[in-house]
Amino acid sequence: MSKINVAVLGATGMIGQRFIQLLENHPWFEIGGLYASERSEGKKLKDVLKVRDHSFNDETLDMTIERLETKKISELNRIAFSGLPSDIAGPIESDLADLGVAVFSNAANHRMRDDVPLLIPECNSSHLEAIKQQKTYSNGGYIVTNANCSTTGIAVPLKAIDTSFGLKMVCISTYQAVSGAGYPGVPSLDILCNVVPYIKNEEEKMEMELAKILGDYNGSRFIDANVNVLSNCVRVPVIDGHLESLVFNLSKDADVDKLAGVIRSFTAEPQKLQLPSAPIAPIIVRDEPDRPQPACDAFAGTPARARGMACTVGRIREKDNYFKMFVLSHNTLRGGAGGSVLNAELAVAKKMM
Numbered sequence: 272m273s274k275i276n277v278a279v280l281g282a283t284g285m286i287g288q289r290f291i292q293l294l295e296n297h298p299w300f301e302i303g304g305l306y307a308s309e310r311s312e313g314k315k316l317k318d319v320l321k322v323r324d325h326s327f328n329d330e331t332l333d334m335t336i337e338r339l340e341t342k343k344i345s346e347l348n349r350i351a352f353s354g355l356p357s358d359i360a361g362p363i364e365s366d367l368a369d370l371g372v373a374v375f376s377n378a379a380n381h382r383m384r385d386d387v388p389l390l391i392p393e394c395n396s397s398h399l400e401a402i403k404q405q406k407t408y409s410n411g412g413y414i415v416t417n418a419n420c421s422t423t424g425i426a427v428p429l430k431a432i433d434t435s436f437g438l439k440m441v442c443i444s445t446y447q448a449v450s451g452a453g454y455p456g457v458p459s460l461d462i463l464c465n466v467v468p469y470i471k472n473e474e475e476k477m478e479m480e481l482a483k484i485l486g487d488y489n490g491s492r493f494i495d496a497n498v499n500v501l502s503n504c505v506r507v508p509v510i511d512g513h514l515e516s517l518v519f520n521l522s523k524d525a526d527v528d529k530l531a532g533v534i535r536s537f538t539a540e541p542q543k544l545q546l547p548s549a550p551i552a553p554i555i556v557r558d559e560p561d562r563p564q565p566a567c568d569a570f571a572g573t574p575a576r577a578r579g580m581a582c583t584v585g586r587i588r589e590k591d592n593y594f595k596m597f598v599l600s601h602n603t604l605r606g607g608a609g610g611s612v613l614n615a616e617l618a619v620a621k622k623m624m
C-alpha cells in the first residue's frame with residue numbers, strides 16, 4: 272500500500288518530537304509536514320531539538336517547521352498527530368476534523384466527549400466505533416485521543432485483571448517523571464533532590480479516564496466501568512518513565528500466581544492484527560524484587576519499533592484479600608505519541624481511514 276501523508280502538530284515540543292521519532296521510518300505513514308506556532312516558522316528540527324535519546328535521520332533533522340494553518344495541513348495530509356498543548360489544541364483539532372482530517376491527539380481537550388474514543392487498543396479497541404457518531408465522519412474527518420500518560424500505563428494491566436477477575440477498587444500512587452510536564456517542564460530548583468506531591472488535574476483525569484477506558488461502548492454511548500478509583504499523583508526527579516503503585520481488590524477468587532499468569536499472557540487486538548507499533552508482549556512481568564525501575568524498564572518492548580511501548584509489572588503480592596503491585600511505563604512513548612500512533616494504525620487496519 273502507498274504510505275499515508277501525516278502532519279505532526281506541535282513539532283517543537285517533547286510529544287511532537289516523539290511523534291517525529293516514531294514516524295520517520297514508519298512502514299505505513301510518511302511525514303507530510305511539521306507544524307508549530309508562528310514563533311518557530313522557518314526553523315529546522317535540528318534547531319529546536321528536545322528529544323535527546325534518539326538519533327534522528329539527517330533528512331528529518333533538516334525538515335523545516337511550518338506555521339500551523341489548518342487549511343494547508345488538510346490539503347497535504349490525511350492524518351494529523353497532535354502534540355499541541357491543551358490551551359490551544361481544542362479548536363485547531365476540531366477545525367482539522369471539519370476539513371476532513373483524521374486527528375489522533377495527545378491533548379486532553381476532547382477526551383471526555385461522548386463521541387470521541389479515549390483509545391488504548393489493548394483495552395477498548397471497540398470504542399473506535401464512536402467516531403462514526405462525529406458529524407465530520409462522512410467527510411473523513413474525526414478525532415481520536417490517547418489517554419493521559421499516567422493512566423495509559425496502568426490501564427493495560429488493569430484491563431487484563433478486570434477481564435479475568437473483576438476489578439472492584441484500585442488505589443494508585445504515582446512517581447511521575449519530569450518529561451510528563453513537557454519541555455522544559457518542572458523548574459530544576461523545584462525538583463532536584465525533591466518530590467512534589469501535586470500535579471495539576473492529574474488525579475481527576477486518572478479517575479475519570481480509567482472509568483471511560485475500562486467501560487463499554489454500546490453503539491451509541493460510553494458506559495463507565497463500575498470501578499472505584501482513588502489516586503495520589505507525585506512528581507519525582509526521573510527523566511522518563513512513570514512508576515505507579517497499585518493496591519486493588521477483586522470480585523472473583525485469585526492468587527498471586529494466577530494473577531501473574533493472566534497479566535503475563537495478556538494480548539489483545541494490536542497483537543492479533545500485528546500493528547507495526549504493537550509490542551509482542553504488551554505487559555512484561557518481572558520477578559526480581561527490585562523491578563520495575565525507570566532506569567531499567569522505561570524502554571521495554573520488542574520489536575525495535577515498539578521500544579517503550581510495553582509496560583512492566585513487578586512485585587505482585589497479596590495481603591488480606593488485597594493485591595499490591597508496581598507498574599512502569601514510558602510516559603512520552605506508550606503514554607504519549609506512541610499511544611496515538613498505535614491508535615492510527617488500528618484505524619487503518621480497521622479501514623476507518
Ligand SMILES: N[C@@H](CC=O)C(=O)O
Nearest residue numbers: 419420421447451452
Ligand atoms: N500529565 C502527565 C503527562 C501525561 O500525559 C504528567 O504531568 O506527567
